[in-house]
Amino acid sequence: MLHIPVSRWGEPYKSLDIDKVVHFATGEALAEVSRANGGLVERDMRFAKRARDMLREIPIKELMQMVKKAADLYTKAELPLGTGTQTPDQFVRMQSATTGLPEHMCRFNMEKNHFVLNQMEKILDALTRGLDLSILSRGYGVEERGVPVSYQAQSPVLGLVLPSNSPGVHTLWLPIIPLQVGLVLKPGPQEPWTPYRMAQAFIQAGVPRQAIAIYPGLGDVGAAVLQHCPRSLIFGGTATVEQYKGNPRVQAHGPGFSKILLGDDQVDYWEKFLDIMVDSVLVNSGRGCINCSGIWASRHSKEIAAAIAERMGPIQPLPPEDPKSALAAFTVPGQADAVNSQIDQDLKEPGATDMTDKFGARLVKRERCDYLRPTVIHCDSPDRAAAKKEYMFPFCTVVQCPQNKMLESIGPTLVCSAITEDPKFQRDLIEATHIDRLNIGPLKTIALNWLQPHEGSIVDFLFRARAFQFDKVMLKP
């Protein structure tokens, strides 16, 4: 059977602890993955500085070219994977088989990663606001207007504790290697595929293998990554985000609670925006933090909920290889049951109405996996418990709320698409600090502009602007 070892800065290490990765629908064992231990991560961090040192020997422009080459290798080449190799089609099948995502969505995520890698120059130009990237490499420089600047890397490596449920998140760490910062990846238990394949694509494209380490494992490995990498990203639930709030070493990515707000000036034309609303909830099977989980309107809310329910309610689970498959399977036993119970509990509250009820049972149980069918709940007030919920499937609430109460009621919102031409409401939205990505106009919450920072700029997280004065004789600008 295919064995995927721990990768200790490119050196394979077969652990005595092995996890089998199985197909969610058939139970077929697809691979065995070596499980690292926390001490291994701590010990290997002795070489973190070497990762950055080796990357700094390669000019950023060359790294950009390597990344572009890696984009094609990632999507087109048969690449080494542990004791075997993997074609792009095998990658798609394996990712679908373990995460439950339909294959066409896995392909879409591949294309998304390819796009980001291919556009890296523009993305870094945007994220650094046009900074000459050699300044990041050297640590200092002089701007065109003659002002000395200095950016200091806060860590030789970026640690990542990755999730299993949403392969889309990998776009966040793709710009790291061109920034000459090493990668310490802890893959999600059901999604080892992207980290390994992307690492191989980078290596085949010329990136030093000593710049990337991959540690599959349990919680102790994630904790070790966070403890020993001076800068890390972690993906998790609300509790994870709360735990790391205010910790400058960790950027925690959790549920997005992304929303569409319909302004009073536009809400009477809500039917024009139905496609935008449905796509925002449904695309990628509702798994992303950028998927919409709440649509807020001061009137017509029940009609809006009914119309979205009519579009999404009939959707049934289809085989993962079916190009029309819109629903991802829940591959972790008990997870779908737990979510279903929570929704049923919230629906006991007066004022919360299941608009998709008439389309049949929400929970569909299969032999080795479960599905949750799209669910739309109407809430007659923001006070309903359901109004603040987000789940890992096409789920949304349509909340009736006066416009002047919306911003104080919506809570933290990763992506907010506000459909309004009202200048005062627009101004209030721009000032709202609990909204991260703001779209003004009929824009899908899932439509990301990659030239914009996501939950804070990764460049600002990794580099600190600081004062730096120097004598031009002693230090060449």
Next chain:
Amino acid sequence: MTLAQAKDQLDAHLREIIEWHFNPATGSPFWVDAAAGKNPLLKLSFDPRKEVKTFDDLKKFGFFEDEWLRGGPVRRWQPRALWNKPTYVFETGGTTGIPKSRVVVDDFRIDYEMFSESLPDAFFPKGANWLMIGPSGPRRLRLAVEHLCQCRGGICFCVDLDPRWVVKLIKKGWMEHLKAYQEHVIDQALTVLSAGHDIKCIFTTPKLLDALAGRLEKDGSTVAQQGITGVFCGGTEMTSQWIRFAIEELLGPGIYIAPTYGNTLMGLAASDMPKAEEGYKIAYYAPQPRAAVQVVGFDNPDKLVDYGQEGRVMLTTLTKELFIPRFQERDEGVREKPSAKYPWDGVSGVKPYRGFASTTVVGVY
């Protein structure tokens, strides 16, 4: 000793212990009252002194509830015949609420003297001084390791470590404080090691050994360069992968590591040093007949699993100081065949029981 002789020895020892604990003249109030129908926590419908003659007969007791060990009076567990002896109380758990308690006179000394016989003198030299880097406070381990060292002729140095605070830090998510506390413990250990005490042996837990070795390496040293030749490791879960990592990368070839499995109720089960050719398997064997380990079905704890199969660990303690029949541990493992050295069942691959695993907190120590 053959398997049959070991079984006969266990049965004979069991009869002696049952007579001792259930005889009103010598016995412990908990068990004497249970047999007389006067114990509100447990009423036995049989007379153990008449009906429990073999280890298998212990099934009549059902399963021991460790919740019974919370609170007092703790004397109820101690046989009356020992009430005039100096008595210790050791606690387990207790991060929140009332901890579980065990009263002890000499058991920990006997257990650790027996364990001492399993340690190779070449790596744990007689007369060598020890450093105990593990839980202090109302824990058995601190006194037990100190006695182990003393009975081998050495002097034991210790650090302060409050595991209840560690569990609280983890539950609160105060990971920076957790790291700082771990560093505080390692600071204490390094101070002792640097003070010229000629320490050759340490007791520590897997996480603390990781941290100690990591810190020494950062300081340009190693565990071996500190003069350590023997490491007695226990207290928390230990996988074969971790022991391999410890041997290959933290300790090196000149240091012997002795993994153990145990708790306040049972004492401790020894293991030979795991070897590469055996996949670093850690197989533990209880100090029978004073304690016995069984690996039973997850769904049917009355039935032993087959050798090589996984099941839940069930402990029985049979000493003059404590009788604990059929306690289903918070661990699971694989049933191991008897060996020439230990002609009774053992357990390997010990890890938190899957039914509780998500609630078990293992932190700094």
